[in-house]
Amino acid sequence: MxxxxxxxxxxxxxxxxxxxxFGFPGGVxxxxxxxxxxxxxxxxxxxRHEQGAAHAADGYARASGKVGVCLVTSGPxxxxxxxxxxxxxxxxxPIVVFTGQVPTPLIGNDAFQEVDIVGITRPCTKxxxxxxxxxxxxxxxxxxxxxxxxxxxxPVLVDLPKDVIQGVTTPKFPEQIRIKSYNPNYHANPKQIKxxxxxxLKAQRPVIYAGGGVILSKASEELTKFAEALQIPVTTTLxxxxxxxxxxxxxxxxxxxxxxxxANMSVHHCDVLIAVGSRFDDRVTGKIEEFAPHAKIIxxxxxxxxxxxxxxxxxxxxxxxxxxxxQLNALAAEHLPRELSQAHRAWLAQIDQWKRxxxxxxxxxxxxxKPQFVVEKLYELTQGNAIISTEVGQNQMWAAQFYPxxxxxxxxxxxxxxCMGYGFPAALGAQVACPDxxxxxxxxxxxxxxxxxxxxxxxxxxxxxxxAILNNGFLGMVRQWQQLFYERRYSFTPMxxxxxxxxxxxxxxxxxxxxKPSEVEAVIRxxxxxxxxxxxxxRVASEECVLxxxxxxxxxHKMLLx
Amino acid sequence: MRHVISVSVDNEPGVLxxxxxxxxxxxxxxxxxxxxxxxxxxxxxxxxxxxxNEMIIEQIIxxxxxxxxxxxxxxLTATEHVEREMALxxxxxxxxxxxxxxxxxxxxxxxxxxxxPATYTLEIxxxxxxxxxxxxxxxxxxxxxxxxxxxLAIQRSRKD
Ligand SMILES: Cc1ncc(C[n+]2csc(CCOP(=O)(O)OP(=O)(O)O)c2C)c(N)n1
Numbered sequence: 001m002x003x004x005x006x007x008x009x010x011x012x013x014x015x016x017x018x019x020x021x022f023g024f025p026g027g028v029x030x031x032x033x034x035x036x037x038x039x040x041x042x043x044x045x046x047x048r049h050e051q052g053a054a055h056a057a058d059g060y061a062r063a064s065g066k067v068g069v070c071l072v073t074s075g076p077x078x079x080x081x082x083x084x085x086x087x088x089x090x091x092x093x094p095i096v097v098f099t100g101q102v103p104t105p106l107i108g109n110d111a112f113q114e115v116d117i118v119g120i121t122r123p124c125t126k127x128x129x130x131x132x133x134x135x136x137x138x139x140x141x142x143x144x145x146x147x148x149x150x151x152x153x154x155p156v157l158v159d160l161p162k163d164v165i166q167g168v169t170t171p172k173f174p175e176q177i178r179i180k181s182y183n184p185n186y187h188a189n190p191k192q193i194k195x196x197x198x199x200x201l202k203a204q205r206p207v208i209y210a211g212g213g214v215i216l217s218k219a220s221e222e223l224t225k226f227a228e229a230l231q232i233p234v235t236t237t238l239x240x241x242x243x244x245x246x247x248x249x250x251x252x253x254x255x256x257x258x259x260x261x262x263a264n265m266s267v268h269h270c271d272v273l274i275a276v277g278s279r280f281d282d283r284v285t286g287k288i289e290e291f292a293p294h295a296k297i298i299x300x301x302x303x304x305x306x307x308x309x310x311x312x313x314x315x316x317x318x319x320x321x322x323x324x325x326x327q328l329n330a331l332a333a334e335h336l337p338r339e340l341s342q343a344h345r346a347w348l349a350q351i352d353q354w355k356r357x358x359x360x361x362x363x364x365x366x367x368x369x370k371p372q373f374v375v376e377k378l379y380e381l382t383q384g385n386a387i388i389s390t391e392v393g394q395n396q397m398w399a400a401q402f403y404p405x406x407x408x409x410x411x412x413x414x415x416x417x418x419c420m421g422y423g424f425p426a427a428l429g430a431q432v433a434c435p436d437x438x439x440x441x442x443x444x445x446x447x448x449x450x451x452x453x454x455x456x457x458x459x460x461x462x463x464x465x466x467x468a469i470l471n472n473g474f475l476g477m478v479r480q481w482q483q484l485f486y487e488r489r490y491s492f493t494p495m496x497x498x499x500x501x502x503x504x505x506x507x508x509x510x511x512x513x514x515x516k517p518s519e520v521e522a523v524i525r526x527x528x529x530x531x532x533x534x535x536x537x538x539r540v541a542s543e544e545c546v547l548x549x550x551x552x553x554x555x556x557h558k559m560l561l562x
Numbered sequence: 563m564r565h566v567i568s569v570s571v572d573n574e575p576g577v578l579x580x581x582x583x584x585x586x587x588x589x590x591x592x593x594x595x596x597x598x599x600x601x602x603x604x605x606x607x608x609x610x611x612x613x614x615n616e617m618i619i620e621q622i623i624x625x626x627x628x629x630x631x632x633x634x635x636x637x638l639t640a641t642e643h644v645e646r647e648m649a650l651x652x653x654x655x656x657x658x659x660x661x662x663x664x665x666x667x668x669x670x671x672x673x674x675x676x677x678x679p680a681t682y683t684l685e686i687x688x689x690x691x692x693x694x695x696x697x698x699x700x701x702x703x704x705x706x707x708x709x710x711x712x713x714l715a716i717q718r719s720r721k722d
Contacts, residue, residue, distance in 0.1 A: 122576075122579065
């Protein structure tokens with residue numbers, strides 16, 4: 001049967017099980033938008049800026065575990081998605097971005113709204129395509145989804161010239177995708193697993209350092225089982241939050257620049273470090289030469305390039321985290337139950353002491369409204385059950401520190417790129433994926449303004465996302481560095497903001513404000529009881545710092561605690 | 563250390579830029595790069611010369627393998643291989659120097675591919691070291707222009 005490019009496009013999405021796309025129309029994608037009116041199985045959500053579409057697709061993917069999809073026009077539509085694509089790339093999030101393109105005969109002629117988006121996004125996509133012939137369209141779309149979701153996931157961009165969209169052919173929909181040069185290895189080498197377990201069983205001071213790979217490979221149950229069986233404390237990266245059921249007696253919290261004292265001390269002093277789906281990012285390792293200096297390192301990752309990139313490891317294991325951990329669990333079972341060695345017990349006791357000495361804390365008696373208090377209240381009043389997205393900066397770190405995440409896919413944060421403006425559209429994507437959940441964007445007054453326009457999207461589509469702005473009147477995290485390392489010269493970090501309550505009302509959302517600790521609970525309760533998008537403006541202490549802090553370039557155990 | 567890496571890729575537009583983009587984006591260096599289609603018109607072959615310590619070379623190879631359009635990557639440095647490079651060089655050659663240039667050409671089995679009253683253009687093929695040696699000798703006579711192909715390399719067949 002003959003079909004147009006638009007029909008093939010939508011048919012492919014249907015075959016991929018796509019239910020939602022985030023998009024924004026324009027000239028070259030008019031045909032697809034026209035066809036959408038006759039496509040009942042797909043719900044299109046009209047964002048207000050294409051960056052929002054990419055982040056929303058990302059949030060959708062993180063919350064649902066499925067591939068997020070967005071659709072934008074050529075030129076500015078395409079370039080507007082780039083930050084969203086780069087963020088998804090850094091965090092290995094599976095999204096497919098469809099961009100319109102000028103007709104193939106015009107490509108290269110500087111046509112109206114032409115941009116080489118394939119060239120622009122080459123370094124920040126897992127792969128990308130320019131479709132030159134409608135006959136290739138079905139194959140390429142299915143390849144794009146396949147590449148996005150398999151192996152180490154990531155964003156894939158497909159550029160669709162107008163004449164391809166309008167072209168007509170009898171499509172062949174592939175039953176199976178085979179790409180000769182792409183075969184990610186899921187199965188971890190059993191010999192390496194055996195070596196790793198031998199090392200772990202002999203360890204006196206073991207620690208697990210888990211990352212986003214645990215979430216992406218749905219390995220958190222295996223991880224928890226392994227840690228509990230062998231009594232190994234677990235720390236995760238920002239990306240790994242939710243991969244281990246916090247709070248938990250073996251839970252160390254997050255490690256790294258704003259990690260807990262006890263997580264960083266544990267990693268610094270451990271003798272075996274088991275890295276699972278993490279990549280030794282500089283925000284995690286601090287001064288790399290002094291990272292885990294006493295440890296033999298085991299590294300499980302599906303991406304061979306992650307292994308021995310920053311740190312030379314002793315036992316590399318290339319494979320899916322879930323596969324590797326379930327092999328480890330099966331093998332470990334032969335040694336169970338097992339009496340912990342004296343040294344291992346002393347290690348756990350030492351960690352408990354570190355926890356008691358330097359818990360995550362802040363001044364609870366100042367009388368001021370502290371941002372950490374707001375996050376704690378959010379945790380308490382949602383019983384830890386919300387999906388949390390964050391913006392970037394102090395708000396993000398306080399969210400990570402004071403809202404322990406129990407389950408995977410409940411924590412959405414732009415980790416690798418640290419992209420301000422991520423949290424709100426990502427929260428909308430998550431709310432689309434999980435309509436019955438409470439979704440909260442923990443925000444700063446700076447970041448929220450980067451994609452505040454999506455409030456109109458939230459209102460239009462009845463997405464009752466709650467935004468908690470920790471409003472400190474500053475670009476807080478940058479100000480913190482100025483405060484600590486630039487003698488308080490606050491160069492362009494004080495920031496004037498609109499009246500967020502009125503702004504919310506102008507959009508047709510609910511706006512609420514708290515200026516004193518005593519007002520916080522009522523505001524949050526009202527927000528949670530409202531079936532509408534809500535902006536909560538918390539006027540928090542303006543010069544609070546995120547602590548502990550490992551100054552850039554310092555080793556991890558040299559933290560500022562006060 | 564210098565490494566010669568052989569890369570088979572899909573013969574499609576944009577693939578070379580994925581490869582070179584990887585090098586520039588990650589700060590790896592490229593000493594030379596030779597690209598042409600193979601007998602299979604869907605496949606192109608790249609011979610790439612790079613340098614770095616073991617960890618960097620390992621990253622380069624793994625990163626190349628990660629590109630979807632890369633079919634095969636072999637580090638030839640670790641295996642028995644033949645390496646050749648070609649140069650075309652235009653040498654000033656007047657009066658008694660004409661004989662001198664021809665003598666050098668003869669000793670190193672270069673071919674004269676163009677002649678003018680004041681110059682000879684030679685084609686030199688060989689290892690990079692040989693090219694460097696010949697160019698060194700010709701330099702003292704006077705090189706007007708030189709273009710080099712960059713290295714090509716192929717694995718030696720097993721002899722048993
Ligand atoms: C798009 C973008 N621009 C700039 C930065 C640099 N940056 C990192 S944190 C930060 C301050 C964020 O301020 P705000 O959103 O008010 O959050 P706070 O740190 O005060 O919680 C800035 C400017 C960034 N991460 N992203």
